Amino acid sequence: MSNADLLIAEAAKSPQHEAWITRQLIAQRRPSEILADLRRAIDPAKLIAEAGGDGPAGLTVACLVMFALPFVLLGWVLPS
Numbered sequence: 001m002s003n004a005d006l007l008i009a010e011a012a013k014s015p016q017h018e019a020w021i022t023r024q025l026i027a028q029r030r031p032s033e034i035l036a037d038l039r040r041a042i043d044p045a046k047l048i049a050e051a052g053g054d055g056p057a058g059l060t061v062a063c064l065v066m067f068a069l070p071f072v073l074l075g076w077v078l079p080s
Helices: 003-011 017-025 029-039 044-051 056-077
Strands: none
Touching: 003 017, 003 029, 017 029, 044 056
């Protein structure tokens, strides 16, 4: 597939994608640069799935929640 075909496929995903790609093209960015930015971008759905999963990211989130939980509960139960 050519860069143009890949950009068209990305733009078809959502109106927000289409608007962002259009702004990049109007700013005279090269299609290869736009595609590189899209490859580096973090997909929020994937990030949420990682944080809730069984891997290292999920374990880190669980540890942070369990560490903060006593402080939150004590602040709520024993207000100053």
